[in-house]
Amino acid sequence: xxxxxxxxxxxxxxxxxxxxxxxxxxxxxxxxxxxxxxxxxxxxxxxxxxxxxxxxxxxxxxxxxxxxxxxxxxxxxxxxxxxxxxxxxxxxxxxxxxxxxxxxxxxxxxxxxxxxxxxxxxxxxxxxxxxxxxxxxxxxxxxxxxxxxxxxxxxxxxxxx
Numbered sequence: 001x002x003x004x005x006x007x008x009x010x011x012x013x014x015x016x017x018x019x020x021x022x023x024x025x026x027x028x029x030x031x032x033x034x035x036x037x038x039x040x041x042x043x044x045x046x047x048x049x050x051x052x053x054x055x056x057x058x059x060x061x062x063x064x065x066x067x068x069x070x071x072x073x074x075x076x077x078x079x080x081x082x083x084x085x086x087x088x089x090x091x092x093x094x095x096x097x098x099x100x101x102x103x104x105x106x107x108x109x110x111x112x113x114x115x116x117x118x119x120x121x122x123x124x125x126x127x128x129x130x131x132x133x134x135x136x137x138x139x140x141x142x143x144x145x146x147x148x149x150x151x152x153x154x155x156x157x158x159x160x161x
Contacts, residue, residue: 031098031127035135038079040101043072044121054114057081057105073118079136081105082129086138096129098122 027046034040043049049061049071061072075081081104082096089100099119106115133139 031125033078033127033129033132035131037076038135039074039076040078040098040132041072041074042098042122042125045069045071047071058114058118060114060118070117070121073114075101075105077105078132082132082136083138086133086136094128094130094133095126096132098125098127 027043029042029044031040031042043061045063047063047065047069050064051074052060052062054060057076059074059076060070061074063069063071078101081101084104085096085100099122102115102119102122103111111119130139
């Protein structure tokens with residue numbers, strides 16, 4: 001499936017970004033999870049974006065200044081992607097590698113195109129995944145931060161190396 005550019009008026013998004021970048025004391029390139037929509041966004045640069053839909057899960061943001069640089073992305077269905085990833089790895093101390101979610105979104109295919117480009121860009125970026133894990137039903141609301149593991153997974157001492 002080819003990428004399609006979102007042609008709707010993004011004025012609301014632009015206004016929201018300008019207002020919140022200023023309120024937050026400046027721009028910071030960190031992932032943000034939105035549980036009400038079960039999506040995660042991350043911007044690499046403080047430039048007003050133009051959305052380009054890649055597939056059902058991934059939307060990339062390119063700069064609207066004519067240079068078309070990749071300035072961020074949005075990934076949907078994050079709790080389901082976390083469930084999928086948790087079948088293979090455990091999340092310890094609330095931290096998860098962002099690339100793990102992106103890799104889960106590629107399905108059975110090797111990452112290529114925009115997924116590959118983003119994977120290189122976010123390599124090594126970790127974020128607090130506790131809320132995602134709770135939304136995904138992988139931990140209880142009362143679970144301590146230091147013990148986030150998929151339900152039914154063995155403790156670290158019981159796993160083979």
